[in-house]
Amino acid sequence: MNDPFVVVGGDAAGMSAASKARRDDPDRDVVVFERGEWVSYGACGLPYYVKGEIQSLEELVSVTPEEFREERDIDLRTGHEVVEIDTDARTVTAESAAGTVVQPYGHLLIATGSESVVPPIDGVDREGVYTLGSMSDGKELREYVARARDGEGLQQPDRGPACRYLENCTGPVGIVGGGYIGVEMAEALAANGFEVSLFQRGDRVLKGFSDETSEYVADHLREQDVALRLDADVRELAGGDRVEAVVTDDERVAVEMVLLGTGVRPRTALAEDAGIELGETGAIATDVYRETSAADVYAAGDCAEATHVVTGDPAYVPLALTANRHGRAVGQTVTGTPTEGGGIAGTAAVKAFDVEAARTGVLDPDEARAAGFDPVTETVTANSRAGYYPEDGTVTVTLTADRDSGRVLGASLVSEYGEGAVHRSHAIVAALEAKATVSDVENYDLAYAPPFNTTWDPVLVAAKVLSGTLQ
Amino acid sequence: MNDPFVVVGGDAAGMSAASKARRDDPDRDVVVFERGEWVSYGACGLPYYVKGEIQSLEELVSVTPEEFREERDIDLRTGHEVVEIDTDARTVTAESAAGTVVQPYGHLLIATGSESVVPPIDGVDREGVYTLGSMSDGKELREYVARARDGEGLQQPDRGPACRYLENCTGPVGIVGGGYIGVEMAEALAANGFEVSLFQRGDRVLKGFSDETSEYVADHLREQDVALRLDADVRELAGGDRVEAVVTDDERVAVEMVLLGTGVRPRTALAEDAGIELGETGAIATDVYRETSAADVYAAGDCAEATHVVTGDPAYVPLALTANRHGRAVGQTVTGTPTEGGGIAGTAAVKAFDVEAARTGVLDPDEARAAGFDPVTETVTANSRAGYYPEDGTVTVTLTADRDSGRVLGASLVSEYGEGAVHRSHAIVAALEAKATVSDVENYDLAYAPPFNTTWDPVLVAAKVLSGTLQ
DSSP states (O other): OOSOEEEEOOSHHHHHHHHHHHHHOTTSOEEEEESSSOOSBOGGGHHHHHHTSSOOGGGGBSSOHHHHHHTSOOEEEETOEEEEEETTTTEEEEEETTEEEEEEOSEEEEOOOEEEOOOSOBTTTSBTEEOOSSHHHHHHHHHHHHHHHHTTTSOOOOOOTTTTSOSSOEEEEEEEOOSHHHHHHHHHHHTTTEEEEEEOSSSSSSTTSOHHHHHHHHHHHHHTTOEEETTOOEEEEEESSBEEEEEESSOEEEOSEEEEOOOEEEOOHHHHHTTOOBOTTSSBOOOTTOBOSSTTEEEOSTTBOEEBTTTOSEEOOOOHHHHHHHHHHHHHHTTTOOOOOOOBOOOEEEEETTEEEEEEEOOOHHHHHHTTOOEEEEEEEEESSOTTSSSOOEEEEEEEEETTTOBEEEEEEEEETTSOHHHHHHHHHHHHHTTOBHHHHHTOOOOOOTTTOOSSOHHHHHHHHHHHHHO | OOSOEEEEOOSHHHHHHHHHHHHHOTTSOEEEEESSSOOSBOGGGHHHHHHTSSOOGGGGBSSOHHHHHHTSOOEEEETOEEEEEETTTTEEEEEETTEEEEEEOSEEEEOOOEEEOOOSOBTTTSBTEEOOSSHHHHHHHHHHHHHHHHTTTSOOOOOOTTTTSOSSOEEEEEEEOOSHHHHHHHHHHHTTTEEEEEEOSSSSSSTTSOHHHHHHHHHHHHHTTOEEETTOOEEEEEESSBEEEEEESSOEEEOSEEEEOOOEEEOOHHHHHTTOOBOTTSSBOOOTTOBOSSTTEEEOSTTBOEEBTTTOSEEOOOOHHHHHHHHHHHHHHTTTOOOOOOOBOOOEEEEETTEEEEEEEOOOHHHHHHTTOOEEEEEEEEESSOTTSSSOOEEEEEEEEETTTOBEEEEEEEEETTSOHHHHHHHHHHHHHTTOBHHHHHTOOOOOOTTTOOSSOHHHHHHHHHHHHHO
């Protein structure tokens, strides 16, 4: 054994790190422990699998375990749960059906990911209550959808207003939480004929986005006959063995199924037990190379913090790109090329039925002020293509900047699907990473032609208006 | 008269300047001389007007002369041709049907635009030879298309392979020049049933883009039955009164009409006559505030140079956004707020049938070396959406960077229409403006969700690959 690189967790961060380390140092032993059977899968695709647009879970897997083992020569051990990290002995202990193994490491990467938050509500353990954090969650949900559509063993309630997609309409179902998962699953379930009620504790969906984006998406959800219940404090998921109703402070809504889309938290138990420090966010703290408080022990992906490019502070934003990028950077670092892998901007994108939205940076005024900024925000709605062009639409852009410096702090964009809110956010991300000012953005020489934008792209219109406000 | 702000030319740069000056200083006299009748029109929309997707030229006008006069209180004098600028007397002389006026100025903006280059070929003055630089050009072309489709007074040749759009197929027609106008007009004419031959002097279309983009577009043009004649040196437009054939070194191609899409040049005669300096590019030289060699005389838009954000050198890239932006900046500057208005990145976008493409920055190796860089280029083709997502496609990204510094120099992107090549170029423009390195771009926290990209957006894939090459 030659100073092996050991990885705990076989999804995006772990497999990116293992693959990159293998490529950069063909002689190094690379060992990955994954407690489940799936590795390197696109959990972001699960709503589309449940919706039925993707036919098999295998399609979500970018590289199979066999390919990792045979083509990439990675010692991938699925069905192995790491139960202990000993940073003094520099070993991990893993249990599997075959017994217990103690594996020494030269470098270790903790890539244990995140887990769905199950809120402390009565009845969350009833049958028919789902989360969507893992491949097995996705499988169970899809099976539920298939059974419900076939009418097996489920009551057939009156067909509600949302029951217009399919002849064999089913439902009603409840979604608790109006974040990405809640919104994407509203689309997935409505497309399958379910009458969907979406329960959101606060007064708007997609709360990380701007108010205007949230309103745009909420209006669209209502247009799609999603029964949006804002300011709904869910008290109980009532029923017998099986869930039968969502009970809020105000009402009792009959449902046949509940999806909990109430966020995720980092899986940190293993790291904590090993005495590794967590950050203020509750995720594992690391330096810019993703090294933890324990020497030669790294953490990346959904279990770890990262540095926010706007605030410079640690932040916890568990998303796929960061996991891939930081995992890859660790793979380079442990094979002799120290690589920072960059910060995060809190960027996210979502499709909700026929609407697309993206957000990046700092939009919340309190969050901006806590980071020492004096935030000023403008929202504009501008044509997505030349006004005279046959296809047309609008993009609504919310842009936030610091009053004194003019530095761009964040943006939120929303449009009809295909009108480019998401790809247009890329320019703002680049601006955030460059610490650009609103005047800088206003002068960006962005591509223009009538089928793609107006002479001033909506992003430039927003910058122009905000620039005027700042003067 | 209170120190009037006088503008020569009533299109994008001129009217942007006049409008901004009026807004920022309501008491200032603002006088605009325009020799034609149209002002503030979107010449970029002319191909879509000829194609028939836009029904009237008026739709291309963003603000009418009446609105400028009545709502914006601008003294707009259409039908007035400025024939002399006297920088000592600080006057301009304009001629109209009503006679000659001598107008004093406090500040002057020259916004005389560009004109179509008519190459020195025999027969360019025959009937049936068109350019597409002005509203009247567009009107004539559309009338030609309508007449030809109705079969009035034109021969009806054998229907060629391109004659599949309409029952009353017409043609053949020739386009000389494979730039934006040539490619957009190939679409516009083919959509009207014409059999289109496109003659390009060099070995590829869209020569400002990368080789890979040019090839992608060329293949698509051929799929659309455009007869692409590369390396075609057009010697003559033969015929009697009317053009009948395009004659190259190799062949004689019968046509009923020819469109010259052979570029534009700045209209500088008025400035030159006034002793105002031109730059090396042949356009009017200015400082960062667009002030020319004559005090208080500015130049902006298609008649003027601008500073390239990558090379730092003057460049001539006559496009609409620059004209708008620099015109607006001059309007601010002359009313007391000196405003630079930024550089240009040579960004451009084009739609060709069902393909979209964008380019920005410096792609030509010789041009990069002349600016002191050592260019390294990689081209990748990556999924435009998650591989498992039902809609799918690819984006081909060419990315160029400087070997030593890693600084991004330019990019060219191409995809099917709707797969996002153009909006994705925005991030590269922002990177160029920020003088970002390939490593910076590789770490951009771009928005990701399965309907919009893969976890690594094609732009990031290109940066990752190029970053590897640079190591």
